[in-house]
Amino acid sequence: MPRSTRKTMVARSSNQVLGLVLTILGLAPIIVVLLNAWTSGISLLNLSALYEFLWSNPFYLGFGIGFELFYLVIVSTVIIISGLALLARRMRQIEEVTVVSDDLAVTLECTVCKHRWEEHFSQTQLQAMGFPQNRTISRRRCQECRKFTRPKIIGL
Numbered sequence: 001m002p003r004s005t006r007k008t009m010v011a012r013s014s015n016q017v018l019g020l021v022l023t024i025l026g027l028a029p030i031i032v033v034l035l036n037a038w039t040s041g042i043s044l045l046n047l048s049a050l051y052e053f054l055w056s057n058p059f060y061l062g063f064g065i066g067f068e069l070f071y072l073v074i075v076s077t078v079i080i081i082s083g084l085a086l087l088a089r090r091m092r093q094i095e096e097v098t099v100v101s102d103d104l105a106v107t108l109e110c111t112v113c114k115h116r117w118e119e120h121f122s123q124t125q126l127q128a129m130g131f132p133q134n135r136t137i138s139r140r141r142c143q144e145c146r147k148f149t150r151p152k153i154i155g156l
């Protein structure tokens with residue numbers, strides 16, 4: 001029995017764009033903070049010095065509102081994680097819509113011009129049409145002679 005795997009891509013590009021934007025938005029402050037630490041003469045490999053730097057340097061939003069860089073890094077990390085989660089969710093949705101169906105390639109023949117073509121039917125569709133006792137299917141237009149016909153099933 002010929003089996004065909006039908007893969008349907010569901011467009012979730014808005015989610016993907018949002019995920020990417022969030023990831024970049026989260027990464028940018030971390031890069032800026034690390035660059036600042038580096039230009040202040042702190043080795044990025046020296047974690048305790050870096051930790052100290054994050055706590056001793058406030059980040060000013062303006063209007064006298066400021067908070068330690070440490071919080072900025074935490075917030076950025078949360079933003080990156082949500083961005084990556086959005087991207088991951090999109091991947092999962094694509095996997096979920098990959099369905100295996102028992103489609104059969106059926107060869108049909110036009111009763112007017114004998115033109116042959118293939119169409120896909122599921123087992124249940126074929127049974128509902130009364131196949132194999134009934135070998136003609138519902139009316140449709142022939143691509144070759146442009147006439148309406150009830151094509152004959154001549155093979156699976």
Ligand SMILES: [Zn+2]
Nearest residue numbers: 110113142145
């Ligand atoms: Zn025809």
